[in-house]
Structure formats: C-alpha cells, structure tokens
Amino acid sequence: MNVTAKFLGGSGVVTGSKYLIDIGEFEFLVDCGLFQGPKALRQQNWDKFPMPVSDLEAIILTHAHLDHIGYLPKLVKQGFNGPIYCTEATAELAKILLLDSGKLQEEEAEYARKKGYSKHENPQPLYTMEDAEAVFPLLSPQPFESTFEIHPRIKVTYFHAGHILGAAIVKVVIQGDHQSKKLVFSGDLGRYKDPILYPPSRIPKADIVWIESTYGDRKATEQKPEEELARAIRETFDRGGLVIIPAFAVGRTQLLMYHIYQLMEKGKIPKAPVFVDSPMAIDATRLYLDFHTDHRLTAMLEEEHHPFKHPQLRYFQKQEQSMSLNEFRGNAIIISASGMATGGRVLHHLFHHLPHEKNGVIMVGFQAEETRGRRILEGEPSVRIYGNEVPVRAKVYTVEGLSAHADQDELMDWAEGFCEKPKMTFIVHGEKKSAEALSVKLNEELGWNTIIPQYLESFVLFEGI
Template identity: 85%
Template sequence: MNITAKFLGGSGVVTGSKYLIDLGDFEFLVDCGLFQGPKALRELNWDKFPMPVADLEAIVLTHAHLDHIGYLPKLVKQGFNGPIYCTKATADLAKILLLDSGKLQEEEAEFARKKGYSRHEDPQPLYTMEDAESVFPLLVPQPFETPFSIHPAVTVTFFHAGHILGASIVKFVIKGEHQTKRLVFSGDLGRYKDPILYPPTRIPKADILWIESTYGDRKSPVQKPEEDLARAIRDTFDRGGMVIIPAFAVGRTQLLMYHLYQLMEKGKIPKVPIFVDSPMAIDATRLYLDYHADHRLSAMLEEEHHPFKHPQLRYFQKQEQSMSLNDYKGNAIIVSASGMATGGRVLHHFFHHLPHEKNGVIVVGYQAEGTRGRRLLEGEPTLKIYGHDIPVKAKIYSIEGLSAHADQEELIDWAEGFCEKPKLTFVVHGEKESAETLASKLKNELGWNTVIPQYLESFVLFEGI
C-alpha cells in the first residue's frame, strides 16, 4: 500500500482546510473548509474541485467552523454522497453553521442583486440552505476516544482539541500488509487554561503530523483578558456609548458570555443589557447544555443563574429585534456574528454605530487578512458595508487572550507531548510568517523534520507498507 497526501486548502493560509489522503483504493478528506478572507481566496470556492468528486469516498471533520466544514454543501452538490465522520457535538453544530452559511449567502446574493453592486448581472449564492440540508443525512457522529473504522485498513479516533465544543484532534491508524502507520491531525488546538473547554489531549505517537499554526508566531501576553475587556467596556460607557463585539457564534460568543457574567457578578462592569444578536449563537449555546460532558461548566449550569441564563441576557432571534437596537439609548453590549465581520448581523450594527465616536468596538481573537475585522485593527478610516463606505469614528479596542487558538508556547507544549518525534510534520492552517516561525521552532528546538506545504502540493508519505 502507498499513502499520498494532497493539500487542497489550509496550506499557507488560515482558511479552506482540506487534506486529501489517498491509499490507492481509498481516498478520503480530512476537513472540507470554505475559503474566507481576501477576494482571491474566496474565488477559489467557485473553482472546479481539484479532484474527481466521484473518487472521494469519505470525509473526516476535526470541528465545525466554516473554514473546516463550509465547503461541504458545494461538494455534495457536485455529487459527493459518502459518509462524513465527526464528533456528536460537531454534527449538531455543523447543521447550525451550514444552514446559517447557506442563508447568509442567499441573502447576500439577493442584496447585491437589489443594490446592483455586484459585477454579475444575476449574482448567485455559492450554495443555498437547501444545499446545506443535503449534507445532514451524510453526517456520521462518533464519540470521543472510541476507535471506529472508515475502511478495513483505517481506524479513526477523536480526542479533545479544546478549540470549540466538539473540536477534535484526529488520529488515523492505517494497517498495511507489512507495517502500521499513524497519521495525526491537530485540527485547531485550543487554550490550555480555557475556562470552558478541556485542554488539548496529548498524543504520544505519530508517524506523520499535521499541526495548525494560526498563532505560530506569537505569544499571548495577557493572562487575564477579562481585565482588559472590563476596561474597554467601562471606557465606552463613560462616553455614553454602546459596545459592539463581533464574535464567532460558536465558541467565542459563549466564552464572552462567561466573562461578561463573571465581570458583572464581581462588580467590575455595570449590570447592563447584553444583547446576543445571532440566531446561530443562540442555537449553539443550547448545545452546551446538551453536551455538558464535553466542557467544564456542568456544575455551574445547574444553578438558577449562570453565564447562559441570567437577568441581563437578551437573546435576539428575530431580525426586527436586531433592528430595534438602531435606536437603543443607554449603555448596552451587543455580541453578534460574524467574528471577523465578513457577514452576519454585526455588519448591520457596524453600519449604524461605527460612525459615532461615543461607541466602542471590541475586536477579540484572530482576524484573517482582508477581513473587515483585520482592517479595523489596521486603522482604516472607512469600511465597505452593503456597498457604502462607512466612516470608522467609534473607538476600536483589541483584546488579546480571548482567542480560541493555542498560542506559540501552547503549540510547542502540545508538540512536546509526543514520546518520539514524527518522521514528518506538516505545518498548516497559518499565514506565511506564523507557519514559518512555528516550523523553525519545531525544527530548531525539537529537531523535527517540518514542511510548509503549498496549495495543491502532493507528497508521497509511504510506499509499500
């Protein structure tokens, strides 16, 4: 048996993760992500898939963020009908995120059609809600730390990655005629001291390793990010303004809800309304109650008041509720998706609140190149929203330490958990500088053989095993 790997995304960029493993008689993908960020990357989503879809027999998902699952409806639309393996929480989250993605793409295409700002005469969505629903029957949920087979020669096990609810490190054990090989995919690794999620599991052995490098070039200097969060909120309230926090609906929103609840209970910020204005975030939050064994908050959730249920929280499902915040008077906090301001209701709030100096926008977590979130951090004076140049007059705050990604030290710490160094380590899911920095540290400090693969590059991993 020969084993080859091809990089269909997530290489040289922090988006579009798709890794093709070919055993000769069996081809499967690890992750099936959407390209996000700069236009040149987004346009890759519209390209013909770089392999015959009919040859693809299975997909294994690390977690439910769109840069790891968002291309699934497009792939199914092109004819894929094999099993899609993932953890149980990932399956439920995937349904929420994919439906929302389909809806947003339908809405954006319709809005572009009405406003006439698309270069296409009849702009179409990449896929629809109906396309997203076609993925659901293919999902095959599996428990953590329980091996299962996807092929007579391939056994898979999911381990906690600590990134978002249901996120996994994936280990493949491939049995050839003469040898057995282990392939390990880190997925996106979380923080070791996350107050909600379990830390990433240490894996003792891997012949070939894929390790993410989102924060491979930086260390988090902030040990208590909630203090910086509190200062930014108080500062905005002192000006009589409203706080807008763009946040990923899954993971980041729940972490913010936890910190905001703790800050209010400790008297470090006033008890003001917190508007969670994201139907997807609301649905995702409910899953934390369903999958209580997958996180640390089980005991807290048994109390009458907890981070996801207390008098200050307002869950806004309907669009009319969201629009009512345009004229809201007084101090308040709006938490709304998307986290990098690439779409979603947060754009509506930016449209109305960015032009006013009294307001504050708190940017948390990683912001990919080309996104509105990154442009805010870079100090651009205007943002293009709904075809208009919106002046950025609100004060922009950047809070570090609330990322769902392990920083450089944590990535190295996780890597040191291997009892013996992998024969080859692919450094993936990172921009050029972060990938190069992590690859260099792994090579120089641990003596590892590291490679930063390029888009569509192929490698022969093993021959005649």
C-alpha cells in the same frame, strides 16, 4: 500496501483545509473546507475538484468552521454520497453554519445580479441552502475517545482539540499487510487555559503528523483579557454609554458571555442588560447546554444562574427585537455578529451608536485588512454603513487574548507531548511566514523532520507496509 497524501487546501494558507489520504483500495478526505479571504483564493472554490468525486469514499471532519467544512455542499452537489464522520457537537454546529453559508451564497449571487457587477449574465451561488441541507443525512456523529472503523483497514479516534465546541484532534490508524501506521491531524488547536473548553489532548505516538500553524510565529499577550474587558465596560458605563461588541457567533460570543457573567458576579462591572443579538450565536449557545460534557462548564451549568442563563441576559432572535435596541439609551452590552463588522445585525447597532461619544465599541478578535472592523480599529473618522458615512465618535477599545487558536508556545507544547519523533510532520493551515517559523522551531528544538506542502502537492507516506 502504499499510502499517499495529497494537499487539496490548507497548504500555504489559513483556509480551505482538505487532505486526501489514499491507501490504494480506499480514498478519504480529512476536512473539506471552503477557501476564504482574497478573491484569488475564493475563486478556487469554483475550480473543478482535483480528483474524481466518485473515487472519494469518506470524509473525516476536525471541526465545524467553514474553512474546514464549507465545501461540503459543493462536493455533495457534485455527487459525493459517502459518510461524513465528525464529533456529535460538530454535526450540530455544521448544520447551523452550512445553512448560513448557503443563505449568504444565495444573497451574494442575487446582489451581483441586481448590481450587474458579475461577469456572468445570471450569476449563480456556489451552493444554496437546499444544497447545504443535502449534506445533513451524510453526517455520521461519533463520541470523543471512542474508536470507530471507516474501512476494514482504517480506525479513527477523536480527541479534544479545545478550539471550538466539538473540535477534535484526529488519530487515524491504518493497518497494512505487515504493520500498522498512525496518522495524527491536529485540526485547529485551542488555548491551554481556555476557561470553557478542555485543553488540546496529548497524543503519545504518531508516524506522521499534520500540525496547524495559524499562529506559528506569534506569542499571545500576557495581559488578562477579562481585566481589559472590565476596564472598557466600566469606562463606557461611567460615561452613561452603551457597549457594542462585534463577535463571531461560535466560540467568541460564548467566551464573552462567560467573562461578562464572571465580572458581574465578582462586582468588577455593574450589573446591566446583556443583549445577545445573533440568531446563530443563540443556536450555538444552546449546543453548549446540549453537549455539556464536551467542555469545562458542566458543574456551573447545573446552577440556577450561569453564564448562559442569568437575570441580566437577553437573547434576541427576532429582527424586531434587534431593531428595538436602536433607541436604547443607558448602560447595556450588545454582543452581535459579525466579528469583523462586515455584515449582520451588528451593523445597525454601529450605525445608530457609533456617532455618540459616550458609547464604547470593543474589538475582541482579529480584524482583517479592508474590513469595516479594521477601519474602526485604525481610527478612521467615519465608516460607510448602509451607503452612509457614519462618524466614529464612540470610544474604540481592543481586548486581546481571546483568540481560539494556540500560539507558538502552545503549538510547541502540544508537539512535545509526542514520546517519539514522527517520521514526517506536515506544517499546514498557516501563511508562509507563520508556517516557516513553526517549521524552524520544531526542527531546531525537537529535531523533527518538517515539510511545508504546497497546493496539490503529493507525498508517499509509506511503501509496502
């Protein structure tokens, strides 16, 4: 029996992860991500899928970020109706994120229609909320560290990856005619010292490894993020101001809630209202309570007060609640999406509070080029919000060290967990510079045979097994 792999995304870029494995009698995908970022990449979402959808029989997901699951509604719309395997928390997060993605696709198409900037007379969304809902019946949730079968010859096991709630490393065992072979997909690996999530599991043996390289050329700052966060909050409160933190709804918001609770309990910042103003973040936070065995906070959540439930915390689901904060004066912390200030409720908070010197804006994540968050971070005197130039007079802070991605040292640490060198290692989910840096490091320090695959490139993994 021969086994091949084809790279339909996540190769040479940090987006669109899709890896096709073919054992001859059965083809399956590992991840089914949306291409995000520059227009040239986003346009690939509209291309014809590079294989007959009818030949695809199953999908295995590593975690719920859109660059790993966001293409599912389009694929189902094209006729895929096989099982989509994922961890239990990933299944629930996927429902939240895919519905939101469908809504955004619809809104973007409607905006293009109104403004007339599309080359199409009647621009259509890539998929709709209804298309997203069509994915849900296909989801097949599986527990961590419990082997399940997707085909008589293929067994799969999920291990903790530590990236976001439910994120998993995937081990796939393929039984050939004469011997079995192990494939291991890192998915996106998290930080080893994350206070909420378990560290990435070490897998002792694999014949072929897929390892992400998002930060393959970077080492995390040694600074303690909670100390920087405390300083920014204290300084703003001392001015009589209000703190605004643009934050991604899944992962980053919950990590901030943890740190802020701890800082208040330890007396490092004054106790003040904390407004979580993001329906998606609120829905995601509930999942941390539902899947409490999937993270480190199990014992803490049994207490009367904990990071996701305490007297200072306010969850704002409704638009009217959110709007009421426009007139708020005094010490408070508002955590709201989106993380790069490209849209969402955080915009009206910035619109009303950026012009006042006493306020503070804390940037806690990567700000991509040409985003509003990047312009605020780089000190531009004003930013455009709702068609108006809004002066940036609030003090802008940066807190590093809250990333959900393993850095180069942590990626190497995970790789060193293998007892034997894999036959072949694919460096994926990273831009050229970071992928090459990790490739060199793995080759020189561990003697690994590394390959940086290109988009649509195919490889024979095993012959006659």
